Amino acid sequence: MRTTVGWQAAGPAALRRTSLERRDLRPDDIAVQVDYCGVCHSDLHALHAYDQYTDAPLVPGHEFTGVVAGIGSEVTTFSVGDRVAVGNIVDSCGVCAMCEAGQENFCHSFPTLTYGGTDRQDGAITLGGYSREYVVRDAFVYPLPSGLDPAAAAPLMCAGVTVWEPLRSLGAGPGSRVAVAGLGGLGHLAVKMAVALGATTTVISRTQDKHDDARKLGAHDLIVSTDPRQMAAARDTFDVVIDTISAPHDLAPYLKLVAMDGTLSLLGYLGPVTVEAMDLLIGRKKLSSAGSGGRLATAEMLRFCADNNIAADIEVLPSSQVDTALDRLRRNDVRYRFVLDMSDLD
Numbered sequence: 001m002r003t004t005v006g007w008q009a010a011g012p013a014a015l016r017r018t019s020l021e022r023r024d025l026r027p028d029d030i031a032v033q034v035d036y037c038g039v040c041h042s043d044l045h046a047l048h049a050y051d052q053y054t055d056a057p058l059v060p061g062h063e064f065t066g067v068v069a070g071i072g073s074e075v076t077t078f079s080v081g082d083r084v085a086v087g088n089i090v091d092s093c094g095v096c097a098m099c100e101a102g103q104e105n106f107c108h109s110f111p112t113l114t115y116g117g118t119d120r121q122d123g124a125i126t127l128g129g130y131s132r133e134y135v136v137r138d139a140f141v142y143p144l145p146s147g148l149d150p151a152a153a154a155p156l157m158c159a160g161v162t163v164w165e166p167l168r169s170l171g172a173g174p175g176s177r178v179a180v181a182g183l184g185g186l187g188h189l190a191v192k193m194a195v196a197l198g199a200t201t202t203v204i205s206r207t208q209d210k211h212d213d214a215r216k217l218g219a220h221d222l223i224v225s226t227d228p229r230q231m232a233a234a235r236d237t238f239d240v241v242i243d244t245i246s247a248p249h250d251l252a253p254y255l256k257l258v259a260m261d262g263t264l265s266l267l268g269y270l271g272p273v274t275v276e277a278m279d280l281l282i283g284r285k286k287l288s289s290a291g292s293g294g295r296l297a298t299a300e301m302l303r304f305c306a307d308n309n310i311a312a313d314i315e316v317l318p319s320s321q322v323d324t325a326l327d328r329l330r331r332n333d334v335r336y337r338f339v340l341d342m343s344d345l346d
């Protein structure tokens with residue numbers, strides 16, 4: 001076994017620095033020195049639900065960048081020292097219809113998650129990127145394009161690809177009208193990507209406060225969701241509404257904004273929802289969702305971001321301040337993503 005250091009759950013919402021074991025490299029494995037790891041809402045949920053007495057060990061973190069520190073005997077596409085990125089899935093069955101279609105994120109036997117997943121070969125529980133080293137199959141490692149800052153690129157690997165896939169599959173581009181509800185980790189990247197894809201892009205926010213931020217991100221307009229007149233005026237005007245609001249909320253006002261044959265894509269809140277069929281019937285509207293990304297889309301997204309100078313707006317903290325990052329994320333006190341600098345684990 002290889003040993004490294006990381007931040008492991010020690011009770012609900014508590015992490016402690018500890019040494020961790022990583023598997024010896026298999027022929028197709030890569031050891032990644034983790035330099036930067038984003039702090040995702042999923043990490044917060046996982047930690048909140050964690051019970052140290054009954055649950056398997058938990059090390060969060062599933063959007064990280066770093067450099068290759070070692071390669072297995074059959075790895076040909078990466079060399080030691082290469083800049084790389086890893087996201088929230090680290091393996092899949094490779095043979096089901098979804099994997100065949102390049103949508104490993106929808107694998108019929110469920111993709112192996114970067115943390116809290118079960119390794120397909122040895123059955124070990126995967127431990128995430130809040131650590132100095134991660135061992136991962138080469139197929140789920142992505143070259144980090146040279147134009148991308150490694151810290152600001154880390155959130156692209158979960159938040160970024162989660163908004164990229166629906167934007168692409170729903171045809172966001174020149175001539176299309178995209179609205180983004182919720183301006184957090186997911187939302188701010190959705191705005192940047194939609195703008196770069198050529199879509200006319202509008203932010204939907206509860207207050208006017210985010211107006212300047214929306215403009216800085218490149219958005220063309222902002223609609224205040226609590227203003228009935230603005231919402232009425234925007235009825236049926238968006239081909240795509242990307243809903244990144246993480247709390248349960250009424251979808252009806254957002255469905256009303258969707259244009260005929262357009263789609264509301266629900267990305268932030270993934271629990272049960274209630275919809276009036278009439279809100280879909282009138283205008284033949286569609287309700288959809290998405291999460292994570294396949295290998296092809298992930299690689300494509302990284303290239304697009306490098307070409308268009310897109311990365312997350314981040315606040316970097318040393319990993320020893322992970323509690324601060326989680327606490328402030330819980331209060332939505334971040335514009336727009338925390339990234340942990342793992343070098344303090346050496």
Ligand SMILES: [Zn+2]
Nearest residue numbers: 040042158159
């Ligand atoms: Zn995530």
Ligand SMILES: [Zn+2]
Nearest residue numbers: 093096099107
């Ligand atoms: Zn599969």
